[in-house]
Amino acid sequence: xxxxxxxxxxxxxxxxxxxxxxxxxxxxxxxxxxxxxxxxxxxxxxxxxxxxxxxxxxxxxxxxxxxxxxxxxxxxxxxxxxxxxxxxxxxxxxxxxxxxxxxxxxxxxxxxxxxxxxxxxxxxxxxxxxxxxxxxxxxxxxxxxx
Numbered sequence: 001x002x003x004x005x006x007x008x009x010x011x012x013x014x015x016x017x018x019x020x021x022x023x024x025x026x027x028x029x030x031x032x033x034x035x036x037x038x039x040x041x042x043x044x045x046x047x048x049x050x051x052x053x054x055x056x057x058x059x060x061x062x063x064x065x066x067x068x069x070x071x072x073x074x075x076x077x078x079x080x081x082x083x084x085x086x087x088x089x090x091x092x093x094x095x096x097x098x099x100x101x102x103x104x105x106x107x108x109x110x111x112x113x114x115x116x117x118x119x120x121x122x123x124x125x126x127x128x129x130x131x132x133x134x135x136x137x138x139x140x141x142x143x144x145x146x
Contacts, residue, residue: 012060013037013051016095016134021049022065030113030129040065053112057094057134060125067124074120075101077145082119090116091144092130093137100128101144109138 009028013021021037028035033054039047074080077089087103094100102116109132116128139146 010062010065011037012062012065014057014060015055016057017055021051023049025051028059028129030111030115033112053131054133056131057096058100058131059129061127061129062124063126064124071122071124073118073123075099077101077119080119080121084121085117085119087117088140089142089144091139091146092116092135094130094134095136100130102128107138107140 008024008026011023011025011028015021021039021041023037023040025035025037033052035051035053037049037051039045039049085103087105088107090102090104090107092100100116100118102118104114104116107114111132113129113131116130118125118128
């Protein structure tokens with residue numbers, strides 16, 4: 001595969017136990033339980049971690065690793081223009097109580113995980129891969145708006 005360049009995705013990995021890793025991955029795929037993250041944190045920059053998905057809460061695919069602490073992210077459908085959103089509305093409540101609302105193009109309760117595009121287009125999160133066993137409840141359609 002001459003000329004093939006694997007895409008590097010900028011991610012923040014949230015473990016169920018609260019740990020975070022920030023860096024890049026080029027081998028994440030929803031069909032595998034293991035992928036690799038190259039750290040961008042000052043303390044261990046360049047270190048490669050093997051990440052085991054069943055230990056995770058979610059993988060946040062982000063615009064920047066720093067984010068914008070001053071930005072107040074919109075968390076509800078009523079706070080944004082939903083006319084451009086394509087997909088099914090979804091509300092995810094994680095086991096730790098965090099709530100994520102957005103759009104999903106491929107939610108299935110029978111999969112190990114699923115992608116959510118956050119409701120706020122100005123969010124630092126471009127998409128989130130939610131690990132199904134880290135979820136307490138999922139609501140779809142109009143139920144996701146509450």
